[in-house]
Structure formats: structure tokens, C-alpha cells
Amino acid sequence: MTQKLVITNIGLLLSGKMEQPILEADCLIATDGKISAVGREKDMDTEGATTSVDAHGVTLAPGLIDSHVHPVIGDYTPRQQQLHWIDSTLHGGVTTMISAGEVHLPGRPKDVVGLKAMAIASQRWYENFRPSGMKVLAGAPILEKGMVEEDFKELAGAGVKLLGEVGLGSVKDGKTARQMVDWARKYGIQSTIHTGGPSIPGSGLIDADMVLETGTDVIGHINGGHSALPDDQIMCLCESCTAGLEIVHNGNERAALLTLNTARELKQMDRIILGTDGPAGSGVQPLGILRMVAMLSSLGNVPAEIAFCFANGNTSRQRDLDTGLIDVGYAADFVLMDQAQHAPGANILESIQLGNLPGIGMTIIDGVVTSQRSRNTPPAQRLPELLA
Numbered sequence: 001m002t003q004k005l006v007i008t009n010i011g012l013l014l015s016g017k018m019e020q021p022i023l024e025a026d027c028l029i030a031t032d033g034k035i036s037a038v039g040r041e042k043d044m045d046t047e048g049a050t051t052s053v054d055a056h057g058v059t060l061a062p063g064l065i066d067s068h069v070h071p072v073i074g075d076y077t078p079r080q081q082q083l084h085w086i087d088s089t090l091h092g093g094v095t096t097m098i099s100a101g102e103v104h105l106p107g108r109p110k111d112v113v114g115l116k117a118m119a120i121a122s123q124r125w126y127e128n129f130r131p132s133g134m135k136v137l138a139g140a141p142i143l144e145k146g147m148v149e150e151d152f153k154e155l156a157g158a159g160v161k162l163l164g165e166v167g168l169g170s171v172k173d174g175k176t177a178r179q180m181v182d183w184a185r186k187y188g189i190q191s192t193i194h195t196g197g198p199s200i201p202g203s204g205l206i207d208a209d210m211v212l213e214t215g216t217d218v219i220g221h222i223n224g225g226h227s228a229l230p231d232d233q234i235m236c237l238c239e240s241c242t243a244g245l246e247i248v249h250n251g252n253e254r255a256a257l258l259t260l261n262t263a264r265e266l267k268q269m270d271r272i273i274l275g276t277d278g279p280a281g282s283g284v285q286p287l288g289i290l291r292m293v294a295m296l297s298s299l300g301n302v303p304a305e306i307a308f309c310f311a312n313g314n315t316s317r318q319r320d321l322d323t324g325l326i327d328v329g330y331a332a333d334f335v336l337m338d339q340a341q342h343a344p345g346a347n348i349l350e351s352i353q354l355g356n357l358p359g360i361g362m363t364i365i366d367g368v369v370t371s372q373r374s375r376n377t378p379p380a381q382r383l384p385e386l387l388a
């Protein structure tokens with residue numbers, strides 16, 4: 001039977017598109033988990049809904065995307081011995097997570113056969129099991145010395161679509177890394193790199209020269225994770241290539257603002273994407289992506305509707321995803337939210353531009369309601385209602 005989701009009375013509809021961040025629409029319909037119509041309710045066919053949501057005037061945006069996480073297995077992370085961190089993140093409005101490497105697995109294999117097996121297994125177990133509904137794109141092998149072209153071909157053929165952060169394994173020179181990233185790209189595997197100082201004992205420094213020589217698709221945590229590169233190197237990275245500029249919660253906030261300001265001067269804010277880099281030494285951040293949106297909007301002087309694009313639409317486009325934008329055919333992955341109770345500002349956008357988090361009232365993934373009032377955000381003024 002066809003599943004039809006109808007959401008009415010949307011007060012504000014954010015698109016994820018920097019060129020038109022706010023849509024003139026109050027109603028959205030999804031059929032079998034994909035957006036099928038967006039517009040004014042009076043003009044739309046809302047009959048025959050299998051699920052109806054009355055938004056009661058709240059804001060709807062594409063579900064947020066965390067471009068940089070380190071999952072291991074299920075909804076458990078050994079990094080801080082924490083359960084249900086993914087469920088908590090869903091309550092922070094994130095509906096898709098992208099692995100930058102399953103590096104926190106105790107005893108992680110570093111031989112080539114072992115690392116390939118682990119990447120393929122990780123891809124499978126998150127494809128087969130979505131914690132609380134969360135889409136976790138995982139299976140991101142860490143480059144180790146001795147990998148050859150055939151390994152990348154084999155990984156791609158087995159369904160691996162991502163590399164873990166270059167530099168976390170034994171490949172630490174630009175020439176070798178470049179060769180492997182080129183092989184990965186040849187077979188359709190996206191790449192990212194650990195930018196900046198060592199994150200934890202055992203990892204190393206990766207400076208701007210190595211980032212540029214390696215040529216990954218995304219400059220992973222350009223604001224450090226935690227230690228950022230010197231300012232001139234960050235500006236050089238923004239100016240010298242066209243790769244994604246990934247800003248993370250577990251990085252240096254000043255360097256994040258420097259990246260934002262440099263990208264704005266270059267008129268390339270569409271390169272900015274957001275991640276948490278959790279779980280990590282600083283824990284997990286269920287509200288990390290929302291906090292980055294509020295931080296960059298308020299301290300970086302970016303309209304909130306644009307800052308949200310960093311957290312969904314830009315990532316969708318940079319990483320070629322079928323989620324993160326409001327457009328017919330995209331996955332029906334949404335976050336519904338409103339101005340937090342007693343937060344200053346005339347409306348939700350102004351409130352965020354003043355540095356406040358919104359209150360989340362619902363998440364939807366593939367057209368299915370996955371959570372209702374968030375247990376983690378400040379309470380919203382108004383809540384959407386699941387009618388049937």
C-alpha cells in the first residue's frame with residue numbers, strides 16, 4: 001500500500017538551498033518516503049493520507065546532517081562507554097550521520113585484509129540497522145600502508161562509499177595519500193582528511209601542504225579536532241582549492257569563524273558543511289549541529305536560514321546525497337522545530353541569530369515519524385501534532 005505523509009500548517013519552510021533558503025509554502029506531501037509535492041495546502045491533493053501531521057505553525061527543515069562522526073557498532077560507542085548516543089542525536093534534529101572512520105573500535109585491524117573486512121562489515125551493519133531510525137552512512141576504511149588499487153576496487157564493489165579521515169592510519173605522507181585518494185575517487189569512493197594537530201595520543205599533525213597535496217573531496221575539520229592550523233594555513237586552504245570546508249563542534253571555534261569569514265569573502269559559503277566529530281575525547285554532542293548553526297549564525301553574522309544550509313543542503317550537494325534538500329524526489333527526512341520558550345527574538349530565525357537553540361518537536365525519516373518532542377533541546381513554544 002502506498003504510504004502518504006501530509007504535513008499541513010507549516011509556519012516556515014526552510015529548503016536547505018542557499019540560493020533560496022525560505023520557500024513560499026505551508027504544506028508538504030511525501031509518497032513512499034520521498035517528497036512528492038510542496039506548496040500551498042489549498043492547491044494540493046491532501047486526500048488519502050496514511051500519516052497526517054499538523055505542524056501548528058512551526059518551522060520545517062530538511063533533517064540535519066552530521067558530516068563527521070565516529071560510530072562503531074549499533075547505538076553504542078566504546079569511546080566514552082556510552083549507550084544511545086545516536087538516539088540522543090536524533091533528538092537534536094540530525095537524521096543522517098556520515099562516518100569519518102570507525103576508529104574507536106578496540107583492536108581495530110590495521111592489516112589490509114582486516115581493515116577491508118571491517119569497513120565492509122560496518123557499512124552492512126549500519127545499512128541493516130538504523131538506531132532509532134537514524135541513517136548512518138558508515139564503512140569508512142582508514143588508509144594504511146600497503147594498500148593497492150585493487151583494494152579500492154574491491155571495497156567499492158562491496159558497497160564502500162567513503163574513506164575514513166586520511167592521516168589516522170599509517171599513511172602520513174602526501175604522495176602516498178594522494179595516490180590512494182585518486183584510486184578511491186576512480187571507483188566512486190569519497191574522501192576526507194584529518195586537518196590540524198593530533199587529536200589523541202597516537203595521531204599526528206596534518207598541515208595545509210599535506211591537505212592540498214592529498215586533494216580529498218572534503219577538508220575534514222578545517223577548524224581542527226581540536227588543535228587548529230595557524231590562521232594563514234586555514235585561509236590558504238580556503239583559497240587554494242574547491243574542496244568542502246567542514247567545520248566541527250569538537251574543534252576550535254575561533255578557527256571556525258575564520259573559515260566562515262574567509263569563505264564569505266571568497267563568495268564560497270556553499271562549501272561550508274558541519275559535523276560534530278563525536279564521539280571523541282570531548283564526549284558526544286546530541287545538540288552539536290544545532291549549536292554550530294546557532295554559533296555561526298550569531299557570532300558569524302549569518303542569517304539563520306543560511307546557517308541551516310550548512311547543516312543540510314550544502315552537505316547534501318557536496319556529498320551527493322538524496323537527503324538534506326526540500327525538492328521533489330528527495331528523501332522525506334525532516335526536522336520540525338520552533339522558537340524555544342522564553343528565548344529572546346521576534347521569531348525562530350531571530351532567536352537563533354541571537355545565539356539560542358530552537359526547540360525540536362519532531363523528526364521524520366523516509367516519511368516515518370521517528371521522534372516527537374525532543375528530550376534534549378529547550379522546550380519549543382509550539383509543537384507539531386501527529387494526527388494519524
Ligand SMILES: [Zn+2]
Nearest residue numbers: 165194199225
Ligand atoms: Zn580527525
